[in-house]
Amino acid sequence: xxxxxxxxxxxxxxxxxxxxxxxxxxHKLDCLNLISSPGSGKTTILCRTVAxxxxxxxxxxxxxxxxxxxxxxxxxxxxxxAIQIETEGACHLSAQQVSWAINQLPVSEIxxxxxxxxxxxxxxxxxxxxxxxxxxVLSVPEGDDKPAKYPGTFAQSDVILINKMDLIGHLNxxxxxxxxxxxxxxxxxxxxxxxxxxGEGMQQWYNWLLKRVAK
Amino acid sequence: xxxxxxxxxxxxTIIEQSAKLKGAKPLxxxxxxxxxNTLNDEVMTFAFEAAAEGTICQGMRLExxxxxxxxxxxxxxxxxxxxxxxxxxxxxQSEQIHFQPDAPLLLEEIEFEDIKDQxxx
Numbered sequence: 001x002x003x004x005x006x007x008x009x010x011x012x013x014x015x016x017x018x019x020x021x022x023x024x025x026x027h028k029l030d031c032l033n034l035i036s037s038p039g040s041g042k043t044t045i046l047c048r049t050v051a052x053x054x055x056x057x058x059x060x061x062x063x064x065x066x067x068x069x070x071x072x073x074x075x076x077x078x079x080x081x082a083i084q085i086e087t088e089g090a091c092h093l094s095a096q097q098v099s100w101a102i103n104q105l106p107v108s109e110i111x112x113x114x115x116x117x118x119x120x121x122x123x124x125x126x127x128x129x130x131x132x133x134x135x136x137v138l139s140v141p142e143g144d145d146k147p148a149k150y151p152g153t154f155a156q157s158d159v160i161l162i163n164k165m166d167l168i169g170h171l172n173x174x175x176x177x178x179x180x181x182x183x184x185x186x187x188x189x190x191x192x193x194x195x196x197x198x199g200e201g202m203q204q205w206y207n208w209l210l211k212r213v214a215k
Numbered sequence: 216x217x218x219x220x221x222x223x224x225x226x227x228t229i230i231e232q233s234a235k236l237k238g239a240k241p242l243x244x245x246x247x248x249x250x251x252n253t254l255n256d257e258v259m260t261f262a263f264e265a266a267a268e269g270t271i272c273q274g275m276r277l278e279x280x281x282x283x284x285x286x287x288x289x290x291x292x293x294x295x296x297x298x299x300x301x302x303x304x305x306x307x308q309s310e311q312i313h314f315q316p317d318a319p320l321l322l323e324e325i326e327f328e329d330i331k332d333q334x335x336x
Contacts, residue, residue: 123217126252152251184310
């Protein structure tokens with residue numbers, strides 16, 4: 001006996017994502033989901049962004065890691081509210097975990113929420129968290145083959161940050177190849193080259209963020 | 216390894232459906248996925264077997280369908296099946312490609328042992 005379902009497998013996640021989206025819309029909050037490999041510099045980008053945009057953009061951060069609250073502490077030290085989710089082994093954040101975290105943030109004092117996903121270029125892209133935009137970070141030391149090797153993640157992003165550009169002179173990183181691969185997969189994505197350590201290129205990223213909240 | 220979360224979700228739905236059918240034994244499930252949020256067959260099968268072990272789902276067959284992604288070249292208008300490993304138009308090599316929406320992760324159907332058969336066995 002066959003039972004035809006055609007139900008979305010991640011339906012519980014999607015229902016929670018829909019609720020998150022409604023909550024964010026109600027509180028007029030923009031929300032970006034940051035996805036990258038471990039060690040690409042997501043937290044460093046966020047810390048610098050929080051510090052440099054102080055007085056211009058009020059940020060709240062949800063940190064996803066398998067273990068520890070190191071990242072949330074770094075964000076708080078930079079000057080923003082941060083909630084840590086420890087996934088205890090899971091390789092991605094779920095919309096249900098984000099629902100819990102959003103409710104811990106002081107939403108009336110925030111313009112934009114960043115969700116820093118668990119460092120992983122594969123799994124997080126399958127899980128809608130209710131965000132309004134996706135940011136993918138690729139750092140120069142990871143190599144220039146990442147967009148080609150992880151096409152799903154790069155194809156489903158709104159902005160791509162190429163971080164650690166200050167190191168490009170020391171590495172075999174073919175920037176033209178990366179830009180061409182990204183363009184082939186996702187011609188609509190904005191791509192910014194920057195270094196969160198030196199600060200070069202950060203202003204174009206800030207302009208992009210400020211334009212979003214001005215809308 | 217999002218396959219483990221996918222496997223758990225499929226397992227939960229099968230158990231729910233089985234309960235609606237007075238505990239009928241599930242034999243086979245068919246799932247489908249797209250090209251961007253794709254599933255690895257081997258990992259998916261392993262994750263599902265791990266979830267099913269020691270339950271009514273043990274020994275079930277899981278069929279995984281990979282739905283192709285249709286694309287159209289913006290330069291020469293050729294319609295083709297997008298190959299994620301070669302993201303260019305097969306006719307003119309252009310990179311200006313428009314995709315149709317990628318297929319979602321779906322649990323399409325579950326096959327259960329017929330309830331009347333259970334009485335006979």
